[in-house]
Amino acid sequence: MxxxxxxxxxxxxxxxxxxxxxxxxxxxxxxxxxxxxxxxxxxxxxxxxxxxxxxxxxxxxxxxxxxxxxxLCEDFIIDLKQLDTSGVELARGLEMILEQLVAVVTSPRHVSFYRLVVNGSAHVPQVGQTWYEHGPKFWHQLIATLLQEQRQRGAIATDASTSEVPAILFDALFSHLTTRTVMLGQTCTAKAFQPMIQELIALVMRRLQVA
Missing domain, CATH: 1.10.10.60 (Homeodomain-like)
Structure with missing residues (x-):
């Protein structure tokens, strides 16, 4: 427990x-x-x-x-809070964060949790806001911090906008993961999502005109 x-x-x-x-x-x-x-x-x-x-x-x-x-949100991100991306390249930092997202969302415990959040929100509107504040918003901020650090290191073009990148990355992968695990009831392995992670990172790298 x-x-x-x-x-x-x-x-x-x-x-x-x-x-x-x-x-x-x-x-x-x-x-x-x-x-x-x-x-x-x-x-x-x-x-x-x-x-x-x-x-x-x-x-x-x-x-x-x-x-x-x-x-439960805090419990799911315990390992994420220990993640150190400060000394890695942008692509690797994004990969580390997205791999952790896959590990969390594909766990049977998270499947039950997400169903609880969806159902609970219908009865208690504050449930959805609490989930967002302590779940997705934390992931968004983690990606945003990585992007900010990488820009300071000169790894991102100075005129490239990064404001929407965290939500796009998180939401794209999270939506796909929950569709597979929650809606379709599939048992998925982290390895199965590596191609999608790599494609998302490649799109971001091109979008940000990484030096």
């Missing part, structure tokens, strides 16, 4: 530990049963304690789902 990551210097209080454990338990149950199929009673039965405790920490089932989505 995934664990929430915190700074090694922090010391969680008993209340923080209790909230954390409730969040982890609720996350697993939401992934397994979805929003509609899961009751607060079921969460209490699995996590222990009382329904009043859950309401004290999260306020409502809707607010709990939002917290779960934020937690």
């Amino acid at each position: 995934p664990q929430l990551h915190r700074s090694p210097t922090s010391t969680p209080t008993r209340s923080e530990d209790r909230r954390r454990n409730l969040l982890i338990t609720a996350s697993e149950l939401f992934l397994q049963q979805g929003y509609d199929g899961l009751s607060m009673d079921a969460i209490v039965a699995a996590a222990g304690g009382s329904k009043a405790t859950i309401y004290r920490y999260f306020g409502s089932k809707q607010a709990l789902l939002v917290a779960v989505v934020e937690y």
Whole structure:
């Protein structure tokens, strides 16, 4: 079961530990049963304690789902946050980021998560915004930072616009991945998406007139 990551210097209080454990338990149950199929009673039965405790920490089932989505987004990008592209060429940096995206989205856990987000958004609009802020927006920013660093190194033409590149790259690959894994229910390997990754990178390299 995934664990929430915190700074090694922090010391969680008993209340923080209790909230954390409730969040982890609720996350697993939401992934397994979805929003509609899961009751607060079921969460209490699995996590222990009382329904009043859950309401004290999260306020409502809707607010709990939002917290779960934020937690799971952060859990999916733990490895991505450790990715260091500062010393590599542009093509390799893009490849590293997109390969990580493939690894995340093709995992069975993410398939369940994406279905939860889509269904949950229909009941709780804030779910979609939370997913975007802690998911796609983070990937966009990571690509944007790489492009900015590469421009400073002279690897990108000074007059080349990069503002739309992060969204184009992420959205193209993410859409294809979710179509294959979520909509079609296919089990995919990372290797299967290498040709698409390379084609997307080649298009970007030509677009940016890389020196």
